[in-house]
Amino acid sequence: MSLVNFTTREITCKIVYYGPGRSGKTTNLHYVYGRVPETRRGRMVSLATQTDRTLFFDFLPIDLGQISGFSTRFQLYTVPGQVYYNATRRLVLQGADGVVFVGDSQARQLDENIESLQNLQSNLLEHGVDVRAMPLIMQYNKQDLPPELILTHAELDDALNFRSVPSFPADALHGKGVFETLKAISELVLRKLSAGSPAA
Amino acid sequence: MTSALNPRFSFETFVVGAANRLAVTAGRTVAENPGSAYNPLFIYSGSGLGKTHVLMAIGHAAKTIASQLNIEYLTLDEYVEAFHAAIAAGQGDAFRRRFQNVDVLLVDDVQFLTNRKEMQAELLRLTEALQQSGHQIVLASDRPPAEIADLDERLISRFSGGLVVDMGIPDYETRVVILRRKAEERGSSFQPGVLETVAKVEYPNVRELMGALNRLIAFQAVNDTPINAEAARKVLGVPTAASSTAAAPAAASPDEFSQFLTDVTVTVGKAVEAWRARVAEAVLRWEGEGYRTGRLEKLLDQETPASVDEAIAAYVQDVERLKALEAEVAVLDPQAAGERVFRDPDHMDEAEAAAAKVRDGAAPPPAPSGAFPLDSYVAGPSNDVALKAARDVIGKPGKKYNPLVIVGRSGLGKTHLLNAIGLELAKKKNAVVACLSTQQFVDELIAAIDGNRVDWWRARYRRATALLLDDIHLLAGKERTQEELFNLFNQLVDADRQLIFTAPAHPNTLEGLEERIVSRLEGGLVAEIVEPDKELRRSVLERLLTQQHVPMEPALLDYLADRPIDSVRSLTGVVQRVVEAAAAQDVPVTAGLAREVLEGAPPPRRTAGLRTSGIVVSSAGGVRSREKMVWDWPTAGDRVIEDLR
Numbered sequence: 001m002s003l004v005n006f007t008t009r010e011i012t013c014k015i016v017y018y019g020p021g022r023s024g025k026t027t028n029l030h031y032v033y034g035r036v037p038e039t040r041r042g043r044m045v046s047l048a049t050q051t052d053r054t055l056f057f058d059f060l061p062i063d064l065g066q067i068s069g070f071s072t073r074f075q076l077y078t079v080p081g082q083v084y085y086n087a088t089r090r091l092v093l094q095g096a097d098g099v100v101f102v103g104d105s106q107a108r109q110l111d112e113n114i115e116s117l118q119n120l121q122s123n124l125l126e127h128g129v130d131v132r133a134m135p136l137i138m139q140y141n142k143q144d145l146p147p148e149l150i151l152t153h154a155e156l157d158d159a160l161n162f163r164s165v166p167s168f169p170a171d172a173l174h175g176k177g178v179f180e181t182l183k184a185i186s187e188l189v190l191r192k193l194s195a196g197s198p199a200a
Numbered sequence: 201m202t203s204a205l206n207p208r209f210s211f212e213t214f215v216v217g218a219a220n221r222l223a224v225t226a227g228r229t230v231a232e233n234p235g236s237a238y239n240p241l242f243i244y245s246g247s248g249l250g251k252t253h254v255l256m257a258i259g260h261a262a263k264t265i266a267s268q269l270n271i272e273y274l275t276l277d278e279y280v281e282a283f284h285a286a287i288a289a290g291q292g293d294a295f296r297r298r299f300q301n302v303d304v305l306l307v308d309d310v311q312f313l314t315n316r317k318e319m320q321a322e323l324l325r326l327t328e329a330l331q332q333s334g335h336q337i338v339l340a341s342d343r344p345p346a347e348i349a350d351l352d353e354r355l356i357s358r359f360s361g362g363l364v365v366d367m368g369i370p371d372y373e374t375r376v377v378i379l380r381r382k383a384e385e386r387g388s389s390f391q392p393g394v395l396e397t398v399a400k401v402e403y404p405n406v407r408e409l410m411g412a413l414n415r416l417i418a419f420q421a422v423n424d425t426p427i428n429a430e431a432a433r434k435v436l437g438v439p440t441a442a443s444s445t446a447a448a449p450a451a452a453s454p455d456e457f458s459q460f461l462t463d464v465t466v467t468v469g470k471a472v473e474a475w476r477a478r479v480a481e482a483v484l485r486w487e488g489e490g491y492r493t494g495r496l497e498k499l500l501d502q503e504t505p506a507s508v509d510e511a512i513a514a515y516v517q518d519v520e521r522l523k524a525l526e527a528e529v530a531v532l533d534p535q536a537a538g539e540r541v542f543r544d545p546d547h548m549d550e551a552e553a554a555a556a557k558v559r560d561g562a563a564p565p566p567a568p569s570g571a572f573p574l575d576s577y578v579a580g581p582s583n584d585v586a587l588k589a590a591r592d593v594i595g596k597p598g599k600k601y602n603p604l605v606i607v608g609r610s611g612l613g614k615t616h617l618l619n620a621i622g623l624e625l626a627k628k629k630n631a632v633v634a635c636l637s638t639q640q641f642v643d644e645l646i647a648a649i650d651g652n653r654v655d656w657w658r659a660r661y662r663r664a665t666a667l668l669l670d671d672i673h674l675l676a677g678k679e680r681t682q683e684e685l686f687n688l689f690n691q692l693v694d695a696d697r698q699l700i701f702t703a704p705a706h707p708n709t710l711e712g713l714e715e716r717i718v719s720r721l722e723g724g725l726v727a728e729i730v731e732p733d734k735e736l737r738r739s740v741l742e743r744l745l746t747q748q749h750v751p752m753e754p755a756l757l758d759y760l761a762d763r764p765i766d767s768v769r770s771l772t773g774v775v776q777r778v779v780e781a782a783a784a785q786d787v788p789v790t791a792g793l794a795r796e797v798l799e800g801a802p803p804p805r806r807t808a809g810l811r812t813s814g815i816v817v818s819s820a821g822g823v824r825s826r827e828k829m830v831w832d833w834p835t836a837g838d839r840v841i842e843d844l845r
Contacts, residue, residue, distance in 0.1 A: 035456050
């Protein structure tokens with residue numbers, strides 16, 4: 001999928017929210033969905049289990065309208081976090097222009113975070129994409145939990161953000177950090193476009 | 201009841217643009233020649249576009265040109281009012297007389313004739329009367345005559361019989377000028393960009409434009425601070441540029457999303473404009489250098505973004521290649537270097553082809569033959585004039601004798617001298633010496649015409665620093681070649697390039713050469729080589745014999761030098777025959793052998809021969825010694841017959 005189509009004058013950004021199960025990826029999308037005027041958002045497609053776990057993936061198209069003469073669309077995807085849905089994750093990652101890694105700030109989830117990050121890297125490689133070439137933002141979700149349960153922003157950066165990409169503490173349930181994250185990933189993706197290199 | 205002309209409404213204060221140029225020109229013409237140019241002149245335009253201004257300006261201009269003229273300006277309403285008043289006072293005739301004596305009548309707002317039958321009749325009568333007496337009438341209306349409701353057909357045809365012109369809404373540039381001029385008139389000055397901002401607003405007429413300007417002037421006066429473009433937009437209630445597409449709906453959701461949208465807009469703007477800026481920069485740069493940038497401009501219209509940088513890089517690479525080609529061509533053919541094909545990266549193949557063509561043509565013109573060095577040229581009294589001229593020419597090519605024409609019979613060494621000069625000239629730095637026979641020159645031109653390559657053929661010779669043509673008389677009858685040579689001649693002489701020709705006789709005795717060629721040949725130096733004298737023959741013989749490794753026997757030299765040989769070529773032939781005979785008989789070359797070869801063997805002794813008249817008849821039936829034969833008998837009439845008694 002090409003990021004910018006100059007013939008049809010369209011910009012389409014595919015942004016994938018990646019992360020371990022229950023880290024709050026779908027919550028991010030729900031929050032965004034709630035803030036986008038109805039006229040600008042498509043139907044949010046969410047295939048979830050009885051217990052609200054993402055079974056397949058969530059899909060939220062957002063129409064940003066005409067920007068600099070380009071009809072601009074964002075497509076936000078989440079992947080199912082559970083380990084056994086890796087095929088789906090790989091599928092969703094295909095053609096992604098940017099990835100938001102939604103980490104779980106809880107100390108006891110640190111291993112899951114690391115595992116998911118490694119999974120992201122290997123799935124990208126499957127698509128022939130070097131994770132270093134992919135615009136990536138780290139979001140440490142659930143920062144609203146009691147301090148004794150979670151790691152701080154700095155600690156999580158130390159543990160997970162070895163590439164020193166932009167990272168944001170967030171409370172997706174209440175919206176804190178959601179749009180900051182979206183804005184940051186958008187900028188990364190679009191800046192990559194301005195650098196003149198085609199997105200995969 | 202007529203209005204005075206407003207002094208502010210003159211042609212000088214009227215801003216002329218494309219939309220009103222015709223009306224103004226017609227108005228000026230009418231003012232200069234009232235009653236004769238366009239009568240009546242009918243001007244129509246929407247309200248507030250300057251009808252009244254032009255009408256009054258005509259009055260002013262006419263008055264300025266001829267102050268004695270009786271000029272009246274009035275609106276139709278005023279005219280109607282005056283008419284009614286006159287009728288009421290019983291002075292209808294006086295009213296009519298009054299207007300019939302007006303030299304230039306300017307009637308504004310004629311559209312109010314609608315539904316006024318009696319006024320239409322009155323105006324028709326007046327128009328006819330004015331026209332007949334050669335007085336001018338100019339009318340202005342907000343619509344063309346045919347669209348004025350209920351207007352008398354006769355009036356329509358009357359109005360249309362003159363000139364009907366309209367005035368449109370001034371274009372942007374005109375609006376800027378109007379605003380500047382008005383602001384100046386008001387003594388107001390604005391920050392740069394403010395008036396342009398106002399002009400961008402498409403007000404339906406100038407009057408509203410003036411209203412906008414007035415508001416700005418007032419605003420600025422009140423606030424005591426210079427207004428800027430942004431503020432001007434606010435004052436005038438014009439939507440600002442930024443609040444176009446994206447911001448408007450954003451206002452509906454004043455939360456994070458709108459903020460996000462604004463941010464993304466900025467980012468996208470930067471991203472999209474970044475490559476556009478790169479392309480535009482490239483276009484500007486190469487356009488400035490005179491290269492066609494169609495390919496890049498196309499990129500701006502649309503194109504896949506992924507290849508923008510590659511496309512620019514490819515373009516630059518092509519331009520570099522073009523530069524290299526042009527530089528290469530410039531050396532070979534300066535004229536071809538200026539060709540457009542070297543400025544169009546979209547047609548690289550054509551440029552390559554053009555360069556290849558020039559390269560082909562750049563094969564140097566035929567050079568002088570190395571077989572004729574100058575030091576092997578034997579000097580003697582018979583050729584010293586030519587030789588001296590040759591040395592002068594070699595010393596100062598193009599400066600001393602240009603052209604140099606060497607004349608002389610065949611076999612006297614003209615070709616040798618020509619090539620010898622050529623070889624010497626070719627030794628100079630950057631010299632390109634074209635040295636060839638005229639026949640070859642003609643043949644080449646024919647081939648070039650055949651191959652449609654006359655241009656490169658010309659270019660090839662134009663590059664020559666010296667042109668040496670042997671046997672110029674062969675040009676006789678070759679009109680095209682003479683034409684080409686004539687042009688080439690002039691170009692080369694103008695550039696101080698040396699020209700040398702050989703001819704069998706003085707140029708003005710050569711037949712079949714155009715006068716312009718002959719006169720140019722005569723214009724330089726004509727140096728003649730005459731038949732070799734004995735001394736020269738001896739020198740030549742010495743050289744020839746040395747070349748043939750024949751021992752220099754004085755008797756042989758004397759015998760050969762004394763032979764009545766009239767050219768060096770014959771002399772060479774003679775030596776050749778003697779030497780070959782000697783080789784065949786395997787005897788040394790001696791005077792005796794030479795005599796035997798040249799004059800024949802002594803007659804064989806006849807033991808029992810026929811008695812004849814004493815002339816020994818050879819067995820071959822002819823005289824053995826060719827030299828003793830008379831070959832050219834005088835004609836019968838020229839013979840002297842001596843009668844024997």
